[in-house]
Amino acid sequence: MPKVETFNRKEVLQKATHVFHNKGYNGTSMQDLVDATSLNRSSIYNSFGSKLMLFLEVLSHYQTTNSDNMAKKLVHTHNAKDALLVIFNMYLDSILNDHEKKGCLLINCKSEMANQEPLITSFIDKNQEQTLAMLEDIVYNGQMEKIFNQDQTASQYALYLFSSIQGLRMTGILNTDKTALENVIHTILKVLN
Amino acid sequence: MPKVETFNRKEVLQKATHVFHNKGYNGTSMQDLVDATSLNRSSIYNSFGSKLMLFLEVLSHYQTTNSDNMAKKLVHTHNAKDALLVIFNMYLDSILNDHEKKGCLLINCKSEMANQEPLITSFIDKNQEQTLAMLEDIVYNGQMEKIFNQDQTASQYALYLFSSIQGLRMTGILNTDKTALENVIHTILKVLN
DNA sequence: CTATTTTTGAAATGATCATTTCAATACCAT
DNA sequence: ATGGTATTGAAATGATCATTTCAAAAATAG
Missing domain, CATH: 1.10.10.60 (Homeodomain-like)
Incomplete structure (x- = not known):
């Protein structure tokens, strides 16, 4: 036709x-x-x-691309600690490659539009739920393997990690010192041991 | 005239x-x-x-108002741990009062404009330096008082705390569960003990 | 090759953008 | 009161905004 x-x-x-x-x-x-x-x-x-x-x-395409990328790298991890390191290092890489100080599209979008466009807000909300579920799963496995402590529930640690990731990505916009950021990541993850 | x-x-x-x-x-x-x-x-x-x-x-007015507010509350603190709790609880309060999901003006501004307007970028940069200096000072005092450990330098912990604050404020846009956020704060601060 | 269907190109829509203009107005020192 | 100066109001500027329109072009099925 x-x-x-x-x-x-x-x-x-x-x-x-x-x-x-x-x-x-x-x-x-x-x-x-x-x-x-x-x-x-x-x-x-x-x-x-x-x-x-x-x-x-x-947004959908950006999210899919990124989580596919992450899934590929997570396949090769051997335990929960490895998995978290891979995740944080992916964010570190995107910071170090972000020479134009653009930040993360999804975080920028939340900051710009969460209070303006309901369609965007619910998209971001779903995205966050997925991320939290993934993190909770990793933490839960780590706790089962006795690699992570049980001072907090997997769900609580997941929110903490989610918050830490957003902070890292925001910090990385203007602070791109690799060693300093690696140290921040190390400090973030320490509490799980 | x-x-x-x-x-x-x-x-x-x-x-x-x-x-x-x-x-x-x-x-x-x-x-x-x-x-x-x-x-x-x-x-x-x-x-x-x-x-x-x-x-x-x-931006300048917003920053001044907020840091004056913070300075007033910090006067009544007795030690470094108190000071950090006061700071994090101020951010928690602004999250819990942010019923419109607006987020923090300074963080939104960095996200929107750091890669666009040099005047804004340098303003935010100065603001960050001040915040980091304040945090470093508090951590340093806490380490002198043996309230905080010395696993990291005061400067390293300051960047970690700065990053954590931004993450908390971003998380709080769509997650406003007070108990969950208090738990995140508790987890953030735990590493300093 | 032709009929049918969709994508194009380019222009038009009317609203809204940041900023300027300038006469009229309001104030203060004298 | 009055002259001089800065603030105002309202309209105009010209650029740019998101979106629509519609005839012309392109591609497939018969």
């Missing part, structure tokens, strides 16, 4: 991700997105609906 | 702070500021220069 979508949706999403990550949601204009994707304005609306819907898809 | 500034500058700054805190820098329009301050558009430009300059003054 018809002419079919010619562009590669993932490529377009990646280009849009870069723009939103650089300038934030409110700082990004439709013109920015047209320029970055080299898609026509009407094609964007046709394929994604609106700026907000495109942004939601960008 | 002339007609003199009729409005109260601090009141205007407070009203502007509310708008910027609610909607972020890019989400706030000059019209929003005119409406909120009931100042004339030209009076704002006349008195503050531009949207960015007004925002910088808002």
